[in-house]
Every structure is written in structure tokens, then in C-alpha cells.
Amino acid sequence: MYRSNVLVCGGTGCTSSNSLQIAEKLKEELIKKGLEKEVNVITTGCFGLCALGPIMVVYPEGSFYSMVKVDDIPEIVEEHLNKGRIVTRLLYQETVENDTIKSLNKTAFYEKQKRVALRNCGVIDPEKIDDYIAVDGYAALGKVLTEMTPEEVIQTMLDSGLRGRGGAGFPTGLKWKFARGNDADQKYVCCNADEGDPGAFMDRSVLEGDPHVVLEAMAIAGYAIGASQGYIYVRAEYPIAVKRLQIAIDQAHEYGLLGEDIFGTGFNFDIKIRLGAGAFVCGEETALMTSIEGRRGEPRPRPPFPAVKGLYQKPTTLNNVETYANIPQIILKGADWFASMGTEKSKGTKVFALGGKINHTGLVEVPMGTTLRTIIEEIGGGIPGGKKFKAAQTGGPSGGCIPAEHLDIEIDYDNLLAIGSMMGSGGLIVMDETDCMVDIAKFFLEFTVDESCGKCTPCRIGTKRLLEMLEKITKGQGTLEMLDEMEQLCHYIKANSLCGLGQTAPNPVLSTLHFFRDEYIAHVVDKKCPAGVCKDLLEYTIIKDSCMGCSLCSRKCPVGAISVTDYIPEGKKRPAYEIDHSKCIKCGACMDTCKFKAIIKG
Amino acid sequence: MLKKISSLPFQGTPEQEAQLKEVIAKHKDDPGAVMPVLQEAQDIYGYLPLEVQLMIAEGLDVPIDEVYGVATFYSQFALSPKGKYNISVCLGTACYVKGSGDVLNRLSSELGIDAEECTMDGKFSLTACRCIGACGLAPVMTVNDDVYGRLTADEVPSILAKYKDA
Numbered sequence: 001m002y003r004s005n006v007l008v009c010g011g012t013g014c015t016s017s018n019s020l021q022i023a024e025k026l027k028e029e030l031i032k033k034g035l036e037k038e039v040n041v042i043t044t045g046c047f048g049l050c051a052l053g054p055i056m057v058v059y060p061e062g063s064f065y066s067m068v069k070v071d072d073i074p075e076i077v078e079e080h081l082n083k084g085r086i087v088t089r090l091l092y093q094e095t096v097e098n099d100t101i102k103s104l105n106k107t108a109f110y111e112k113q114k115r116v117a118l119r120n121c122g123v124i125d126p127e128k129i130d131d132y133i134a135v136d137g138y139a140a141l142g143k144v145l146t147e148m149t150p151e152e153v154i155q156t157m158l159d160s161g162l163r164g165r166g167g168a169g170f171p172t173g174l175k176w177k178f179a180r181g182n183d184a185d186q187k188y189v190c191c192n193a194d195e196g197d198p199g200a201f202m203d204r205s206v207l208e209g210d211p212h213v214v215l216e217a218m219a220i221a222g223y224a225i226g227a228s229q230g231y232i233y234v235r236a237e238y239p240i241a242v243k244r245l246q247i248a249i250d251q252a253h254e255y256g257l258l259g260e261d262i263f264g265t266g267f268n269f270d271i272k273i274r275l276g277a278g279a280f281v282c283g284e285e286t287a288l289m290t291s292i293e294g295r296r297g298e299p300r301p302r303p304p305f306p307a308v309k310g311l312y313q314k315p316t317t318l319n320n321v322e323t324y325a326n327i328p329q330i331i332l333k334g335a336d337w338f339a340s341m342g343t344e345k346s347k348g349t350k351v352f353a354l355g356g357k358i359n360h361t362g363l364v365e366v367p368m369g370t371t372l373r374t375i376i377e378e379i380g381g382g383i384p385g386g387k388k389f390k391a392a393q394t395g396g397p398s399g400g401c402i403p404a405e406h407l408d409i410e411i412d413y414d415n416l417l418a419i420g421s422m423m424g425s426g427g428l429i430v431m432d433e434t435d436c437m438v439d440i441a442k443f444f445l446e447f448t449v450d451e452s453c454g455k456c457t458p459c460r461i462g463t464k465r466l467l468e469m470l471e472k473i474t475k476g477q478g479t480l481e482m483l484d485e486m487e488q489l490c491h492y493i494k495a496n497s498l499c500g501l502g503q504t505a506p507n508p509v510l511s512t513l514h515f516f517r518d519e520y521i522a523h524v525v526d527k528k529c530p531a532g533v534c535k536d537l538l539e540y541t542i543i544k545d546s547c548m549g550c551s552l553c554s555r556k557c558p559v560g561a562i563s564v565t566d567y568i569p570e571g572k573k574r575p576a577y578e579i580d581h582s583k584c585i586k587c588g589a590c591m592d593t594c595k596f597k598a599i600i601k602g
Numbered sequence: 603m604l605k606k607i608s609s610l611p612f613q614g615t616p617e618q619e620a621q622l623k624e625v626i627a628k629h630k631d632d633p634g635a636v637m638p639v640l641q642e643a644q645d646i647y648g649y650l651p652l653e654v655q656l657m658i659a660e661g662l663d664v665p666i667d668e669v670y671g672v673a674t675f676y677s678q679f680a681l682s683p684k685g686k687y688n689i690s691v692c693l694g695t696a697c698y699v700k701g702s703g704d705v706l707n708r709l710s711s712e713l714g715i716d717a718e719e720c721t722m723d724g725k726f727s728l729t730a731c732r733c734i735g736a737c738g739l740a741p742v743m744t745v746n747d748d749v750y751g752r753l754t755a756d757e758v759p760s761i762l763a764k765y766k767d768a
Contacts, residue, residue: 013738016749050738198694198733236641236678237734274634275641277676278732294634295668296675312633355696355737362738393695429695443698447732453675 002040004081009055009122011046011208012201012240013362018070019043019054025070029077039081045209047122049109051361052092057104057122064104066092109360112379114341116349117165117202117325118365121209126244129251132212138257140328141216144223145265148331153224154180159335161347162327166192166283166320167398167424168500169346169413172327175317178307179225182315187227189218190311190318192288193234193241196280197396198447200427202351203321205363207234207241210325211248215258215271217324220331222269225317230271233288237278245273280397280451284499285310285318287453298455299499320425322351342368346412354380356429357387373407376430387432390531391515395424397444397451398504400511401437420511422504436533437516438523442470444508452501459502462493466509474534478524487513532601535586539602540579542590546598549574553590553599559583562590612653621646622654626661635662636672640679649680677732685720685727687765691743694733701754702741706730708755709743712762726765 008014008023023043030036047055052066056076063086065076072090079085088096094109095102104110115121124131132138144153157173164170179187191214195203207214218230234242249271252258260268274292281287282297289311291297310316326348330338339347346368352375355361359381366375372392376382383389391401394411400421402409409415413423431440445467454460469486472478490506490513497503513520522528529537542553544567554562554577561583568575579590591599625642629635639662643654650673659666673679691697691706706728710716713726720727736742739751750761 012734013736016736016739016742016751050736053738196732198698199696199737201733201737237731275638277637277641277678279676280732291637292634294636294638294672296671353737355740356699361696361740396695427695429699431699435699440699443695 002038004039005059006039006041006081007044007057007059007122008041009045009047009053010043010126010240011050011053011121011205012238013046013050014053014055015240017054019056019068021070022054022056022068022073025073026077029074030081033077033082035077035081042125043127044123045121045126046118046205046363048113048118048205048363048365049092049360050363051359055122058086061086061101062103063101064092064095065090108381109362109364109379112370112374113365114349114367115365116329116338116341117206117322117351118209118363119329120213121205121363124210126209126211127247129212129248129255129257132210136332137212137328138216140331141219141257142263144220144331145263145267150180150224150226153220153331156330156335157224157327160330160338161335161342161345162323162330162338163346163413164320165322165326165350165425167395167422169423172319172323175307175319176221176224178305179227179315179317182308184315186229186312186314187225188311188314188316189221189225189227189230190289190292190316191218191230191232191234191324192283192285192318192320193232193238194276194283194288195235195238195321195425196283196451197398197425197427199355199429200353200396200425202353202363202426204235204238204241206321206325207238208244211241211244212252213328214245214321214324215248215252217319217327218271219258219262219269220327221317221319221324223267225315227317228268228270230269231274231292231311232271233274233276233282233292235278236275242273242275249273279453280447281453281499281501284501287499288318289316296453298453299501301498322426343410343412345414350411350423350426352426352428354428354430356393357383357432357435358430359384368412369410371408371410372402375411375428376407380430383430383432385432387434389430390433390435391431391437391440393421393429393431393440393508394427395422395504395507396427397447398422398500398507399424399427400507401431401440401515402511403515420507420514422507434531434533436474436529436531437512437519438470438474438529439531439533441509441512442467442474445470445505448501448505452505456496456498456502458493458496459498459505462489462497463502463505465489466493466506470509473520473523474529475536476523476527476534478520480521480524483513483517483520483524528602530602538586539581540584540586540588540591541600541602542577542579543598543600544576544578545569546596547576548572548596548598549576550595551577552593552595553577556589556593558587558589559585561585612651614647614651614653618646619657622657623661626658630662636664636669637676640669640673644679649683651681682718683720683724683727686725687745688727688729689743689745690729690731690734691717692732692734692736692741693730694737694740696733696737697741700740702743704755705741705743705753705758708758709762712758726762 056065287297287299351365717730
């Protein structure tokens with residue numbers, strides 16, 4: 001028995017800021033003090049509050065150390081772990097109240113969260129199967145194999161109302177039922193861990209923090225549809241996730257929880273890992289299966305649906321990582337428990353990857369139906385630098401931008417679709433007044449043009465034409481007619497593309513055109529970028545009456561565009577400077593150097 | 603995905619070829635072997651020159667157009683060599699809104715190469731990548747395995763200096 005447990009986050013975010021060295025240093029210092037038998041150091045998965053990484057929590061006290069440095073470790077070991085005096089100076093300050101420490105679960109970031117899919121992330125050691133078993137791991141698989149028929153499992157999924165967390169929100173139980181209904185000598189269960197949506201990282205966190213939950217749920221799916229082989233298609237860009245998955249698979253084999261005759265019931269199930277190679281379109285189900293077959297990951301027309309002809313032409317069910325992470329608990333706690341959370345048509349919880357202009361960047365899991373305002377203002381801690389909220393982008397390149405007037409929307413699949421966005425995999429990027437919505441639309445179109453596989457014309461050529469128009473607009477060469485043309489083209493692409501990538505690619509343009517039309521008009525009519533992002537439309541100006549004549553800007557200007565005038569502002573000693581707009585390259589160096597805030601852009 | 607194909611001459615060694623043959627033999631009977639073999643071949647050679655693709659096509663007994671098709675389809679497969687230090691700038695949404703575009707431009711002007719290119723001395727190559735999942739540290743770039751987060755364009759020269767003489 002250890003008297004203290006120190007949990008160090010080993011997720012990608014914290015690892016990038018040296019959390020593994022912190023764990024090493026901890027072990028080293030503990031040995032120095034002879035405490036290694038009393039204090040246990042555990043490397044866990046992601047805690048979710050990535051903005052404060054590297055993160056370290058000491059139990060039983062629950063002391064939450066944030067932004068830990070390797071140099072802080074000797075002090076923490078000596079003071080806290082040896083003498084029992086918590087180093088409050090290094091704690092996450094929100095948890096420090098007068099002289100007492102607030103529980104982590106009472107902080108603004110965690111209090112409104114409900115962790116189902118992420119329940120083990122940041123709690124267990126993902127590289128130890130015993131840790132997973134200690135928190136009821138593989139109990140659901142045992143229950144399914146020994147007490148339930150496949151039909152009962154599918155019925156439980158249907159009753160729970162679980163919908164796919166990968167994007168489209170198709171009911172999981174229905175998917176399984178279709179795959180079960182097709183007889184074949186071989187069926188497959190696939191896991192979509194090709195998290196390509198830029199800005200979403202919940203699947204990575206589950207794989208890194210709780211890999212066994214995915215294996216267990218895939219085995220349950222295998223039993224339900226009658227499959228004996230599973231494939232996890234995971235991005236090669238997630239090396240930690242791949243490594244921990246492989247460790248988990250090996251351990252599950254060793255314990256007889258994968259392989260042949262699982263729990264002595266005669267049920268066989270095995271899982272292989274396949275690495276993706278960086279193609280966004282491979283998140284689309286038919287493209288993913290083509291890619292597992294080792295070919296160019298191009299989608300194909302449906303029907304036949306994967307439940308009829310999927311991987312290697314056999315009936316296949318494909319679910320997303322976060323969907324799988326919910327399943328063992330639905331089996332153990334029952335469909336009613338799961339259905340009691342969320343809204344009428346969207347049950348359970350959803351993980352969001354909060355990013356962009358927000359104080360608490362990280363992963364949050366909330367019941368469906370939580371308002372965007374709660375997520376951004378309360379859990380996310382608002383926008384840094386006192387800036388004003390402009391929009392929240394959900395659904396990645398397939399989604400749309402939600403403006404301030406819809407902040408009180410209760411987030412679920414249907415409400416987001418109704419306002420022209422979508423749930424997608426749960427990326428939630430917050431933008432403030434300094435972000436240009438035309439530029440954001442252009443950014444997403446650049447992404448889809450790059451990632452379009454080229455198989456169908458509406459997507460391949462349509463997105464390219466859309467991007468060209470957006471580029472013209474950001475350069476000040478747009479016209480009002482162009483906006484209508486763009487809108488028409490968007491609807492054409494949506495209606496005619498082969499797969500989900502093309503069908504949703506115009507959403508960023510459509511939603512910004514809808515909610516931020518005035519910004520587009522400012523670009524095409526006034527030739528101005530209100531947010532000051534589109535360089536070609538910017539003009540730097542010196543406010544002469546604020547200019548102190550220090551000449552710093554003119555010395556910094558790389559092209560010699562700033563010169564002195566003969567105008568001496570009232571009450572000043574030296575003449576003011578001005579910018580020659582024909583020479584200015586709009587680099588912004590002058591504005592950055594001016595100490596008197598006398599230079600503005602717009 | 604547009605790919606830059608290297609014009610540098612192929613400089614594979616017999617040791618590398620032996621390793622590749624082993625990999626091909628290991629996967630020969632797997633269905634869908636092309637991708638795993640290309641992935642391991644890239645680990646061996648650092649990139650996938652046409653010569654290597656031909657060896658894979660022959661070894662696995664699949665048409666070269668299929669191998670070439672797969673190699674050019676996925677962004678992870680490189681057809682031109684990487685520098686000793688490969689700099690990868692994240693252009694995912696979270697990094698982009700926090701200014702990773704400026705970081706990439708600065709790198710490009712400091713090194714005198716565009717993204718997906720390698721400097722003449724083979725020291726640095728530059729890539730723009732999609733989200734690496736470290737959005738909490740945005741904007742982020744990596745130099746081989748070193749991660750630099752919360753970057754500004756002005757920090758670029760001093761970071762490069764660390765590797766220039768190394």
C-alpha cells in the first residue's frame with residue numbers, strides 16, 4: 001500500500017511540455033529521499049485541462065499542481081510528499097481558497113462536466129490492464145457474453161438512444177442491427193480512430209488514457225453482430241495512442257480477454273491496428289475501409305451500405321472511438337441510465353475539444369443539451385485579453401460558425417443542424433473580434449481543397465472554384481454578385497457530391513455568409529477587413545496628434561515607407577510622421593514598435 | 603494532395619535494400635499490404651523514391667501504378683527527402699487562429715524554402731501539417747521530436763539558430 005499517489009498527465013499535450021521528464025524526476029527524487037515505497041507515481045491519460053499542462057495531482061489530498069516544471073519537483077517532493085506541507089504557490093490557483101484547498105471537481109472547469117466517455121482518462125494508468133479491471137473494466141464484456149443474447153445487446157443499444165459520435169449521429173443500435181441481419185461467413189467490426197478534424201482531439205485522449213475501453217466495446221460489438229475480427233484504423237500522427245493500444249491488445253491477449261474462447265464461452269474475437277497515413281477523407285466510412293484494404297482511400301457510392309458489403313465485401317460495422325467509450329457503461333448501468341442524460345433526441349454526453357480564443361483550452365464532457373454559453377463562459381473561462389466573442393465553430397471543416405445571438409442554443413445533433421452547423425466529432429473553436437470570418441471560411445476551404453480525394457467532380461472542382469472566389473474577396477477583388485454565385489455553387493456541391501466530405505465542405509462558407517454577411521459586404525463593397533486580418537485590405541495609419549515624433553517606427557520600417565512631416569501636433573515638441581501607402585507592405589512592424597499607440601490599422 | 607517529387611539522385615544502400623526485402627516478405631501474404639509496407643519503407647529510407655516504389659511493386663506483385671497511387675494519395679508519404687531537421691508547423695484550426703500562418707511564413711523566409719521543400723545543404727526541411735493534437739499549446743511547431751508551443755514568429759530565428767550549428 002502506498003500512502004500517496006501522484007498522477008502525472010501523459011497525454012500528448014502535457015508530454016509535449018515535458019511531463020514524462022517530470023515523472024522521471026519525481027521517481028528519482030523519491031528514491032533520493034527513500035520514499036519510493038510510500039509514494040506511487042502513475043502516468044495517466046489526459047485530464048482535459050490542457051491549457052494548464054503539465055498537470056500533476058497528488059492524492060489523497062487531491063492537490064492539483066499546474067504548469068509544473070522539472071525544477072519544481074525537488075521542492076514538491078521535499079515539502080509536500082516528505083513533510084506533508086502542500087506547496088500552494090504551485091497549485092492551480094483556482095483551487096486555493098484562503099488556506100484551504102478546493103476539490104478539483106468544484107472548479108469552474110470541472111463542476112459542470114459529466115464524465116462518461118472520459119471517466120478513466122486521467123484516473124488510471126493506461127498501460128496497466130489491472131487498473132482498468134479495477135474500475136469495472138471488462139465486466140460489461142463478461143456480462144454480455146454470459147448473460148445476454150446478441151439481440152438483447154442490440155436492444156439495449158437501441159433503448160439507450162446512443163448515436164454515433166463521429167459526426168453524422170446515426171443510432172448505434174440500428175447500425176448493429178443491420179449488420180447482425182446480414183448472414184455471412186465473416187463479418188468485421190471497425191473502429192474509426194482517424195480523427196482528422198483539425199482541432200478535435202477527444203479520440204486521441206480516449207485512446208491514450210483508456211485504450212482498453214475501446215477494445216472491450218469492440219468485442220461487445222463483435223458479439224452483437226457476429227464478427228470475430230476487429231480493425232482499429234488510427235492516425236499514424238498519434239504515436240502515443242498507437243503504442244498504448246498495442247500494449248492494451250497484448251495485455252488483453254495475455255488475460256484471455258481477446259483471442260479465442262473468451263471467458264470460456266466459445267466466443268472468439270481479435271483486433272488488429274491499421275495506421276492511417278494522413279488523409280482526411282479516410283474518416284468517411286467507405287473510404288476508411290478501402291484504406292484498410294491497402295488502397296487509395298477513396299469513398300464509394302452507397303448503397304450497398306457497409307452493413308451489407310463493407311470491409312473486404314463483408315458485412316461490417318464501424319463506430320467512432322468516443323461512441324465505443326460509452327458502450328461498456330451502458331451495458332453495466334443500463335439503457336435507462338444513459339437515456340436519462342441529454343435531450344429528447346440526443347442522449348448521453350458529448351466531449352468537446354475547446355480551442356482557439358478561450359482561457360481553458362482542453363477537453364470537456366457535458367450532457368447533451370448544455371448551452372454553448374455554459375461551455376464557453378463558465379467551463380471554458382471566457383475569452384482571454386478581455387476581447388469580445390464573435391463566433392464558435394463546431395464540426396470542423398464540415399461545420400459552421402455560430403454567432404453570439406445563438407450562444408444560448410442547447411447543443412445537440414438536431415439543434416446544430418438547424419442553424420447550419422453540425423456536431424461533427426466535437427471540435428469547438430472559439431473566435432473573437434480579431435478573427436475575420438471570410439478568412440476563416442477561406443481557411444476551411446483550403447483544407448477541403450487539399451483533402452478532396454478527387455474522385456467526384458462537384459467536390460474536386462467545386463471546392464476549388466469556391467476557394468478562388470474567397471481568395472479574390474480577401475484580396476479586395478470581390479463583387480456583390482460573387483456572393484450570390486458562391487451561395488449557388490455551395491448548394492450545388494452539397495447536393496451532388498459523392499461522400500460526406502463534399503456534401504458538407506460548403507458549410508463553413510454558407511454559415512458565415514448567413515451570419516456574417518456584413519463582413520463579406522465590407523470586403524467586397526468597402527474593400528475593408530473589419531477584423532484587420534486580410535492583409536491586402538489593411539491600411540496602417542499614424543494618428544498625427546498622438547505621434548510623439550520619436551522616429552522609432554520609421555527606423556523599424558523595412559521598406560522606408562515612413563517619413564517625417566512638417567506638422568507639429570499641439571503640445572508636442574517634434575513633428576509627426578506619416579506612412580506612404582504606396583510603399584507600405586503591411587508587415588505591421590511599425591504598429592508593434594510604437595509605444596504611444598499612435599498607429600492604427602483598418 | 604499535391605506532392606513535390608525529388609530530383610535528387612537515389613542513394614539507397616544494400617543494407618537498406620535487405621531491410622526492405624525483409625519487410626516485403628513479412629507482409630507478402632497479408633491482404634492490404636501496400637500501406638504498411640510503404641510506411642515501413644519510409645522508416646527505412648526516410649522517403650519513398652520511385653526506385654523503392656518499384657521494388658515494393660515487384661516484391662508484393664502489385665502493379666506499380668497502384669503503389670504510386672497509394673504513395674501520392676496520403677499526405678504522410680514523402681516523395682522527396684527530409685532534411686536532418688524536419689520542421690513541421692501545425693496549421694490546424696486552433697493553431698491557425700493563433701497565428702501559426704505567420705510562423706510558417708517566417709520560417710519560409712528565414713530558410714529560403716517553401717513548405718514541402720528541403721534546403722540545399724540537406725539540413726532543414728519544412729512541412730505544414732494538420733492538427734497534431736497539442737491545441738492547448740497553440741501555435742505549435744515541431745523540429746524532429748522537439749515541440750515548441752505558444753510560439754510567435756519572432757522566436758523563429760533563435761530556435762533555428764539552435765539547430766544551425768548542431
